[in-house]
Amino acid sequence: MTERRPVLAVIGAGPAGLAAALAAAARGVHVTLIDSAAEPGGQFYRQPARGLGARRPRALHHQWRTWERLRAGLDARLAAGDVTCLSDRHVWCVERESTGFTVHALLGPEQRESAALRADGVLLATGGYEKVLPFPGWTLPGVVTAGGAQALLKGGLVLPGRTAVVAGTGPLLLPVATGLAAAGAKVVALVESAGPREVVRRARPLAQVPAKLVEGAGHLSRLLFRGVPLRVRHTVLEAHGDERLAAVTVAALGPAGRPVPGSERLLPCDTLAVSHGLLPHTDLADGLGCGLDGPAVRVDDEQRTDVPGVWAAGETTGIGGAALSLAEGHIAGRSAAARLRGDVPDRGGWARAAESRTRLRAFFAELDGACAPAAHWPEQVTDATVVCRCEEVTAGAVREAVGSLGAGDLRTVKLLTRAGMGWCQGRMCEPGVAGVAGCDAAPARRLPARPVPLGVLAAPTQPPPAQ
Ligand SMILES: Cc1cc2nc3c(=O)[nH]c(=O)nc-3n(C[C@H](O)[C@H](O)[C@H](O)COP(=O)(O)OP(=O)(O)OC[C@H]3O[C@@H](n4cnc5c(N)ncnc54)[C@H](O)[C@@H]3O)c2cc1C
Known part of the structure; x- marks a missing residue:
């Protein structure tokens, strides 16, 4: 009789989940790789929909060779029966039991049915999502998140519009602006609220990862070559339009982080791609009882959470780009395989990945310090601006809850106004509502992780099939 291989459920098939799956499957563990998208790849290697028949998908990507290596590795493991790949599965809950875990996922694009599977260990590689802060006009059609614009381009091979302003703060703005420009959009401006001084002040620690600086410089030179104006230390004050977006007003930021009077400019455009940084997905980890460090899942040097049998890797443990996700995924996969088989992990085997993890974490901590939204952005949010889109709660209602009704924390603001009670459960609006209310945006337990x-x-719970 052959020995039963331990089963590791890897949730998320982005760079972290793929690296983890390959590392674990190579070391005697059966991996069930689960992702809500139709194809593996995650945000960084988002693949065009199959039906579109893209002839040169690599044209929209960088570091394509790494993707080819991951894809070939996955195909080999699928063929060998070491990995099972479940796409279009939206995990809404992971239950911890005495002998392992049950993973519950909604099926297909409709998400009307749920299926369960059993695993001996769970590795969370669910990545991050975009933070977008409100401003007057941000709910107009034509205003999209920067990642949303990129997803349309990479996944659907369509442009969100013809003339685009890319705005907000953070490194994601650069690939989005270069991607839109390369695909034929007229990028009217890239508007970044951080200033060059913030970067120069951190030049020494940032220079520890020259490859990242070269990548950033490459994006900048492509934008300059195409004549895209870069407006650093600028912010979007308002988006204008009747039925849909027609223009945005941008302004320079003064030393205190407030718009400089008289510096306003109107930029006609039909698309505003906006992002104020990324936040880690923590719902599943939260539901399992894993501890958090600030907004990210807390892990040790093996990428173990503080719940036995649960690992986490990639942007769910902190925002840090695809290379860091690959390194963390590799370490997590090796650790999980060893631990699930009852062995002691060979730390020497992942020394290079650990070294790269240290450098990249330090790099992104510095970058995070340099990129920040305009310091006093809530002052620009008029009372009439809707801040919670699901429940249509205005900034005025939030201010009334704080000012007249005495709400002192986000939970009370939510109870008094319904802000954060809708479909997104605060995932999108929480930073905006917290900023307008002047409260801390503490991460909250939010199971189910998806609307169910x-x-x-x-429905009566069906026992998952034994693996
Ligand atoms: C919208 C967006 C666009 C980005 N674009 C760029 C870019 O152009 N260039 C760049 O350098 N970096 C980009 N980044 C950063 C980039 O995501 C990371 O560098 C890298 O992809 C992180 O890898 P990861 O494996 O940690 O997470 P991801 O690549 O985000 O992969 C996470 C995977 O988990 C899946 N998932 C999440 N929750 C569930 C669930 N409940 N059930 C099932 N599956 C789930 C997702 O579908 C996804 O495939 C982007 C990030 C975001 C959020």
Whole structure:
């Protein structure tokens, strides 16, 4: 009789999940790789929909060779039966039991049915999502997140519009602006609220990862070559339009982080791609009882969370780009395989990945310090601006809850105004509502991790098939 291989459920098939799956599958563990997208790749290697028949998908990507290596590795493991790949599965809950875990996922684009699977260990590689802060006009059609614009381009091979302003703060703005420009959009401006001084002040620690600086310089030179104006220390004050976006007003930021009077400029455009940074997905980890460090899942040097049998890797443990996700995924996969088989992990085997993890974490901590939204952005949010889109709560209502009704924390603001009670459960609006209310945006427990139909919750639980 052959020995049963331990089963590791890897949730998320981006760079972290793929690296983890390959490392674990190579070391005697069966991996079930689960992702909500139709194809593996995650945000960085988002693949065009199959039906589109893209002839040169690599044209929209950088570091394509790494993707080819990951894809070839995955195909080999699938063929050998070491990995099972489940796409279009939206994990809404992971239950911890005495003998392992049950992973519950909604199926397909409709997400009306749920299926369960059993695993001996779980590795969370669910990545991050975009933070977008409100401003007057941000709910107009034509205003999209920067990652959303990129997803349309990489996944659907379509441009969100013809003339685009890319705005906000953070390194994501650069690939989005170069991607839109290369695909034929007229990028009217790249508007970044951070200033060059913030970067220069951190030049020495940033120079520890020259490859990242070269990548950034490459994006900048492509934008300059195409004549895209870079407006650093600038912010979007307002988006204008009747039925849809027609223009945005941008202004320079003064030393205190407030718009400089008289510096306003109107930029006609049909698309505003905006992002104020990324936040880690922590819902599943939270639901399992894993501790957090600030907004990210806390892990040790093996990428173990503080719940036995649960690992986490990639942007769920902190925002740091694809290379860091690959390094963390590799370490997590090796550790999980060893631990699930009852062995002691060979730390020497991942020394290079650990060294790269240290450098990249330090790099992104510095970059995070340099990129920040305009310091006093809530002052620009008018009372009439909707800050919680699901429940249509205005900034005025939030201010009234704080000012007249005495709400002193986000939970009370939510109870008094319904801000954060809708479909997104605060995932999108929480930083904006917190900023307008002047409260801390503490990460909250939010299971289920996805909106689940009542029929799924009411259905009798089927025991998952034994693996
Ligand atoms: C919108 C967006 C666009 C980005 N674009 C760029 C870019 O152009 N260039 C760049 O350098 N960096 C970009 N980044 C940063 C980039 O995501 C990371 O560098 C890298 O992809 C992180 O890898 P990861 O494996 O940690 O997470 P991801 O690549 O985000 O992969 C996470 C995977 O988990 C899946 N997932 C999440 N939750 C669930 C769930 N509940 N159930 C099932 N599956 C789930 C997702 O579908 C996704 O495939 C982007 C980030 C975001 C959020």
